[in-house]
Amino acid sequence: MDDGPLFPTQWWWTLLDVAVAAVVASLALQAPTSEPKAMVIGLVMAVVLIERRRRPVLVMGVVSALSVVQLLLVRDLSVHDVAVLVAMAAVVTHGKSMRSAYVAGGVVAVGLLFALLVVGDTIRDAVLFGAVVALCVVVWLVSVVLRLRKDAAAAYADRAATAERERDHLVALAAAAERAAIARELHDIVAHSLAVMIVQADGATYVVDKDPAGARKALRTVADVGRDALEDMHRIVAVLRGGSDEPPPTRRVGLDQLEVLAERARVADVAVELRVTGDSAGIDAAEELTVVRLVQEGLTNVLRHAGPGASVEIAVDLLDDTVEVSVADDGAGRTPVGGTSGGNGLVGMRERVLLHNGRFAAGPRAGSGWRVHAVLPRKANSA
Numbered sequence: 001m002d003d004g005p006l007f008p009t010q011w012w013w014t015l016l017d018v019a020v021a022a023v024v025a026s027l028a029l030q031a032p033t034s035e036p037k038a039m040v041i042g043l044v045m046a047v048v049l050i051e052r053r054r055r056p057v058l059v060m061g062v063v064s065a066l067s068v069v070q071l072l073l074v075r076d077l078s079v080h081d082v083a084v085l086v087a088m089a090a091v092v093t094h095g096k097s098m099r100s101a102y103v104a105g106g107v108v109a110v111g112l113l114f115a116l117l118v119v120g121d122t123i124r125d126a127v128l129f130g131a132v133v134a135l136c137v138v139v140w141l142v143s144v145v146l147r148l149r150k151d152a153a154a155a156y157a158d159r160a161a162t163a164e165r166e167r168d169h170l171v172a173l174a175a176a177a178e179r180a181a182i183a184r185e186l187h188d189i190v191a192h193s194l195a196v197m198i199v200q201a202d203g204a205t206y207v208v209d210k211d212p213a214g215a216r217k218a219l220r221t222v223a224d225v226g227r228d229a230l231e232d233m234h235r236i237v238a239v240l241r242g243g244s245d246e247p248p249p250t251r252r253v254g255l256d257q258l259e260v261l262a263e264r265a266r267v268a269d270v271a272v273e274l275r276v277t278g279d280s281a282g283i284d285a286a287e288e289l290t291v292v293r294l295v296q297e298g299l300t301n302v303l304r305h306a307g308p309g310a311s312v313e314i315a316v317d318l319l320d321d322t323v324e325v326s327v328a329d330d331g332a333g334r335t336p337v338g339g340t341s342g343g344n345g346l347v348g349m350r351e352r353v354l355l356h357n358g359r360f361a362a363g364p365r366a367g368s369g370w371r372v373h374a375v376l377p378r379k380a381n382s383a
Contacts (some may be wrong), residue, residue, distance in 0.1 A: 004226055015346070017052065021049045021050045022046070023044040024080050024082065025042070025046035025047075037070070037073050038076075042083070043311070045067075046080070047062050049063070052086065052094075052344040053094055057100060058169055059090060060107065062112060064084060071115055085108070088104045089143040090102055092146075093150065095147075097148070098144075101143070101147060102139075105140045112132070150310065197226060219270075224264075234262045253278055254286055255283075255291065255316070258292060262274040262314065265302070269327065270303065270310055271300070271310070273311075273312070273313045277315075277317050278319055283323065286356070286372045291323060291350060291354060293348075311327065312329045312330075313329075314326070318378075321377060322376060322378060323378055324373070325375075326372070326374075327372045329370055330368060331365075353375075353376060356377065359375045
């Protein structure tokens, strides 16, 4: 079992801070014994530097103040004054903004001028002082580069995290859309098939003695509907399983299926008048499937809520730019199948139409009955 690294990353940074402080302390201990004040100031600087990563601005202020005190007391520079550069680098790389980096650089520049004024008479080597100035500039520039790289890495990390969140969100939306599509398919298949099968089975039980031929016809219809439903269920299950090199079994649902749906409804004692006008050339499979499912769900609602004996008018108009579908019944049936649909059929129809950027309306007709109307734009002709 992997419990992670032996030493967390934060420990390594802490050890680095302690090592830097130890180096500064060792430099302070090398100060001339005649100047114990400088040694004490250097040791304090070293201790303060341990917090440079967590409180860079405070450490910069304390170390700068100590260096000023040293100049006033000792009147000389010391090698442990490198602590000022370490503190400046911490402010530049770990400060909240680049403004603090400029302020830290300005503080060091003012400190150099102050040192030149205080101990200028003791600095006889201009080259040495120029080297000190160059060292400060180099440390500041290197720290700025590190700061910019750190900010760029943080920006890349933020963008990567944002992209990952967006990807997860899109995956969730795609999964939700897929679930909605599967739910629509299941509802259309199960609801319609069961409604027809229930009506046919009830009719067969009523006429099995009086009209054996009619009963056999009803049972054949039950078997045909059941086989179609089972085939569609196999197709949906194959899509859900996935992971197979073989494509799932498909059953092309075209406009010719409308007559099959109408005939099955007629066998269930629903008077169906089907009218399909216009040219079907150019209509794609998705549009055909939507039209068939709309008619199928409309007939299911008739069987469920109006019942056998109702009359239905189905009109499918294939116009140049749109496909209009209308399913209207007179509500004059008897003993409807019933059930607790909860309005899922209407929701599914509306979702199907909206996927094609179409318009959908459903509601009671004047007098009695119910009407479903949908308008779908034709992609082939609108492209």
